[in-house]
Amino acid sequence: MARKNTVWARVYYRNTTGEELRSVLTLMGPGGRTVELHCAPAAHDEPGTCETPRIPASGTPGSVTAIAEFMGAGPVEEAPLLLRAGSERAPGAGG
Numbered sequence: 001m002a003r004k005n006t007v008w009a010r011v012y013y014r015n016t017t018g019e020e021l022r023s024v025l026t027l028m029g030p031g032g033r034t035v036e037l038h039c040a041p042a043a044h045d046e047p048g049t050c051e052t053p054r055i056p057a058s059g060t061p062g063s064v065t066a067i068a069e070f071m072g073a074g075p076v077e078e079a080p081l082l083l084r085a086g087s088e089r090a091p092g093a094g095g
Contacts, residue, residue, distance in 0.1 A: 002057060009066035010051040015041040020073040027052045027066050030059045
């Protein structure tokens with residue numbers, strides 16, 4: 001998401017599994033700048049959001065990418081990846 005000279009990532013979710021999940025929301029900008037946020041979606045059917053801090057934009061909004069990953073609970077090396085979703089670059093953006 002972008003507003004004026006600020007960018008951030010947001011994901012909306014609904015955890016209908018009835019189980020504990022983990023998620024990571026990553027905002028990647030030009031020059032290797034990365035913001036990563038770990039969220040714990042509650043184990044119920046209510047909608048929720050996870051949002052990175054807002055940071056100053058350096059470049060065009062299309063030069064920033066966001067990735068949301070949701071995985072099962074348990075040790076990281078054993079937790080199954082359930083969903084990975086990413087933003088699309090704006091038309092005409094390099095990459």
